[in-house]
Amino acid sequence: MPSRITPLIRKEFIHIRRDFRTLVIVFAMPVFMLLMYGYAINMEIQNIDLAVLDHSKSPASSELVRAFQGSRFFTVHYFDGGESEVETLFQQRAAKIVLLIPHDFAQALATPIPTTVQMLIDAGDSNTAQSIQNYANAVLQNYNAERGLVTPLDVRTTIQYNPTLKSSYFFVPGLVAIILMMISALLTSITIAREKETGTMEQILVSPVRPQEIIIGKVVPYIFLAFLDGVIVLLVARFWFDVPIVGNLFLILAGCLLFVFVALAFGLLISTRAATQQVAMMSALMGTLLPTIMLSGFIFPISAMPKPLQLVTYLIPARYFLPVIRGVMLKGNTLEHIWVSICVLAFMGLFFLIISAKKFKMTLEV
């Protein structure tokens, strides 16, 4: 590395160490996000309050209730009263699901006609309601099977890559994308805007340093920091949240590097347009961080979005990076599986870089 660049890099590191806000973004935000997506955003439903209105009060109905008590998902509470009671139970939040056993349950069980019990679910939270419905039906099926009932089909399910359906398997590796994007795009755009704002950019420009060298000196520290944070998140994922790394570690790191390149190029593009730090920060947040969180499939499945928004997601780099990191890490994908995403990312990075280089030259000449 030419000796002129090294002092520039050192200068940038000194800036970083002095700036409280940068330190917060580099160190505190990733921790916050790890806690948030590791613990607070959790889709695994547990401890569902189930209210039983048992009008049959027979040994047969108790046996059915025992099936629910045996499930680790439900906490069973008995209540008296009829169907008019259900609304109150939901409004008092005493239960999420009400199991209504009719008074002729025991007699109906003895007949060859299927016996119906009612399940009423508070579906305000649709997602939880769906899971509750599934769990309750599974309990019912087990109960039927234990009574020696043979279904005409033998349905077997296999769940691959994440057998216990843990949320952390999905969110924590995805977090690498968010953090790389945040540090690369947000910080580079702020730091260049700051030099412009304080006028030190012009001072550097009149020195014998070439513009390319300035840019390299600017971005190298952030590549380093972003990469460091990415690795930290991967370590936490592996050793704290027990997310397995099935695929090739080098491929993961190479993918991260490529994504850092795309994000930096995007950050440079913002900085060529933004004159002040505040504008840079706002446009970086609006232009990169929010879309990356919202529209990349990081939390919300793209297939459930309205069609026009689905089209917008094709413009979001993280949309291509997420399958790479999740795929290699958890599915053991190899280059052969993910080369399309890699190519799109590389193309996006080059595209941003060329545009920002053009813009940068122009702003310097004017």
Next chain:
Amino acid sequence: MQRILYLLQKEFRQVFRDRAMIVIMFFVPVVQTVILGSVMTTDVKNVKLIIYDGDQSAASREVCRHFMNNPYFQMVGYAEGAGDLREALDRWQAQLGLFIKPHFGRDLARGLRPEIQLIADGLDGNTAGIALGYAQGILSAYAQETASVSLTNAPVVSETRLWYNLNLESKHYMVPGLIGLLATVVTMFLTSMGLVREKEIGTLEQLMVTPIRRGELMLGKILPFVVIGFVEINVMLVVAFFVFKLHMAGSYFLFLGVSLLYFLTTLGLGIFISTLADTQQQAMFISWFFMIFLLLMSGFLTPIANMPLAWQNVTYLNPLRYYVNLLREIFLKATPLKFLWNEIIPLAVFGLLIITASALKFHKRVS
């Protein structure tokens, strides 16, 4: 009284003179409600399905047809074999595989309980769990239709009814939460920024030397943002109605009442932040931190009951937790006041504490 009216007049003028302010206050929340309301959906639909039909009989085709005429699944194609099906999951081309073995139809007709396999990509655990539930439901419905096995005794079946949200759309849950979130952003940010700006340009000191009392000054500063906050939440109600076709099931006045209680908290926090920050930029940054805590621990995105127990306990310190809960209860379930005291009392206590403490801190700071 007269003096407060003058102050209010001044504040409103100051707010509305700034074009950017008007955009931030009204345009941004509308756009955010529309976009976030559409994006933040945990609905499970169009799950990509691949089928291996090793039987090619009338029965197996009938099973496939059950899956194809279903909005939850989007058929991406037929696999050539088990390896091919696995490959489709590896390549992200499918999320669920249905594997039908040869002789499925023959075995079914003979009552031999043929095996049928569902293979799910479990990475997105939420989607996988719900999709598997649907698939099992479809298969058992099919099984009941074609039950050729003579049943010794009949099964217990469930008749499920979903209350408050018949079509299970997540927007019913998300949009009321969003109102709480955006109301926080607007009132807390604007109060802190407004106060800090006066500090920055030095006009706060000018106000201090006038005969206006401190209490009047505070009131004059806060009231406009209360009004703006109320306008804001009403704008969002209109958006919820016209864009998302959601209308409030519960009492409108109860909604306004609990919102007022919540504004005590956000305005208090806004004042508190203004005593910590010297520049608007700092105020913005500190507000972000409060925002992250409030959002994170509110149960806005996923139910609090799913969190680890220690985390659940911390959420009791979060006023937004109570407000989001109240909004959802009133909006969706028309829960009457008598069942809501568990939320309203903490909300009121937090609001009064926070606003009193910040007022005292502000007082000390300026005198």
